[in-house]
Amino acid sequence: MKFITDISEEKYEKFMKNNEYAHFMQSYRWGKFQEIATKRKAYYLGVVDDNERLIFASMGLKKSLYLGYSYLYLPRAFCIDYKNKELLDFFVSELKKFCKQEKIIFVKIDPAFILKKVSNDEKTIEENKDKDIFFKNLFSLGFISLGLNKLFESSQPRFTYRIDLTKSEEDILNNFSKTLKKRIKKCENFDIEIEEGDSSDIEEFYRLMRLTEERKTFIQHDISYYKDLFSIYNQGEYKVKLYKAYVYPKKVIKNYEDKIKRLTEEIEELKSHENYKKSYMNELLKQIEDSKNYIKEYTEVLNNYKKDKIILNAHIIIYYKDMCWALYAGNETVLLDSCSNYGLYKYHILDAKKNKCKFYDNFGAVSLDKKDHPLFGLNTMKQSFGGDFYEFSGEFDLVINKFFYLIFKLLIPIRRKIKYFFLKHKK
Template sequence: MKFVQISEDEFSTYMEDHFSHYTQSLANYRHLTHQHGRAHLLGVKNDNGQVIAAGLFSEARALKFYKYFYSQRGPVMDYTNIELVDFYFRSLTDYLKQHNCLFVRVDPYILENLHTADGEIIESYDRRMLIRTLESLGYRHQGYTRGYSKISQIRWLSVLDLQDKSEKQLLKEMDYQTRRNIKKTDQMGVQIRTLSIDETPKFYELMKMAEEKHGFTFRDEAYYRNLQRVYDGQILLQLAYINLEDYVQKLDVKLQQLQAQYKDVQKQLEESPNSKKQKTKATQLEQQIQSTKRKIDETKQRIETDGTELNLASAVYIYNDHEMYYLSSGSNPAYNRYMGAYALQWEMIKFAKAHGIDRYNFYGVTGDFSEDAEDYGVQQFKKGFNAQVEEYIGDFIKVVKPGVYRLGQLARQI
């Protein structure tokens, strides 16, 4: 085996052929190189010259004179092959020393446990040998964290398995209320379209509404514009919207159908005035007619105050050969009744299926499965689509220059 810097083509081909995160991509490498001037594609080749491990490492300045390296969701290799793991990370340490590295962080994209949406462990993976091997080389495991962090990737992801499942089966396996909400968005005429980069403000306006509602701040608009440039061809900024005039027309048609059915029931009652079945049906139709009339009136009032077309929700998605990632979203809470978020998710699940992508990644949850969890509502939303929770192994940090690192920590500069 040989530890080497690999070419862009070798790196890209390897990531296409091996399960990997979208950040371990040629697009991200070129972005890091362009923005920071330096990134590293580091791999291992076997005796036949075949790449058998690869990782993208970013490089940043640390304590003015030193460097910090990071492989986000990497490096990528067969982590059950302990001999390969030992060789890669032992060689990586030598490489980092040559490049004046202060410390390095890695967070391999490998599972620790598979959970139900309620937190129960379905399957556990024994990573003790891997952790012992890495720690013997000085790569210290940072623990089994929960919650969100500003310095590391989320360890808990909500993922829906799409492999070998039809759209019909996916719907059937969803929670009843989720399935019903998706159906209602179709009946109301909620539509989805892709926003251009020049329309990013439409997304960001809805994103800010979500931030205000939940009391957090994430990224500025420029971040999302840049994200679209970096992952051009692999990113979709989606908008769920509704045309209220079209919706009124749908309601008018529904009202006419209900009224026609009600007349038929009245005729049946004239012939059989004591029929409990027809009396019950008449009562149900009366309620539906009144409800539909009320919706028509409310929608017409909404048109007068808010206009004909409403932007309901928007989200940004990135995809590669392995996964569709739902990254960030926002919605207008005043329009929750139109359930734009459900329409968005279902549309993108269908997109993933159409493009042969087997995993739909709803992305992060805290790992706190109690009703008091800060993201309890978000967890329940994702659970409704039949997503399971994947718990990843977490971060490892290797301090290459211990003395300098300790001084930096004392000075609180790391």
């Protein structure tokens, strides 16, 4: 066997195409995108057998630190069966040599190894029978577990909800919660229009992302990040899809005006009958009052935005092989009663099925034992789409240079506080 560090895209993706452990964060194009977006050098590492056949591959991102040192991050770690101790031993042994040559002080991984799967109703738990051998093999190679975090303390989410798209469309929709179904119905009644966009919509998507992230008090990415994602990742079999939900306020106002006219006529007709039901009359009057309130709200939005068409939500979904992940969602702060966000989710979930995806990953949740935490609202929303809950193994570090690793661990909390301060106050 031989360790290599410069696998071609064709050879790398040919290996990934037939690899059941492949992940979009381990794809060749994700590495190229990260080189531009985060200024990290991508290495396409692997092992070939005596016939030069690629039998192992993994993408690593080198982050520069100080004094020429760096660390290597392998997002979602190794695309390998972790029970294959011989191959794992060889790769990690050679990886350590490579890191010493490159002045890399440690390697960080966050494997896409599933520890357990919890059914949507939380009544059934499936533990991964291979988890003990997984941890044993990593620990034997020198990896240190950074713990089983409960929130979003790690580089990537440790929990997620996934929807099984191999089910029929009818079953997928039936698994939506009752509350979600009502919200989607409301979205449809509000004349929300939904469609797939393209790179020309990034400016509007970014505006919505700014609104969303400002509610979290910091901005995560510049607009160039999303433009680079489309231009670099979105090639060939790699797909980045942007979906948008929008409304024409004038059209909605006209529809409500027509509705008020119809309801008023119905009330007059009702009054001509002596034995009409007062409860029904009250319901008609309530509909008129609601319609007037919606007209007022849409008129205010129309006056403030001065646009005939207003995009309320925009989501970015990333595809890799027969899988997709809901990565980014930007949402308006107005017309929330339209429930357009939920209608948009339904649209791209079903579109993923039409595109023959096997699962849809809602990308990010918190631990199920954090029900009292403010972030648990994410779980409630994502659980409503009927997916099962997945827990991953967490982060691990492989220390190459103990002295500088300790220095790094002491300084990184300070650096994060400084970075957070500037992100929070970024215009």
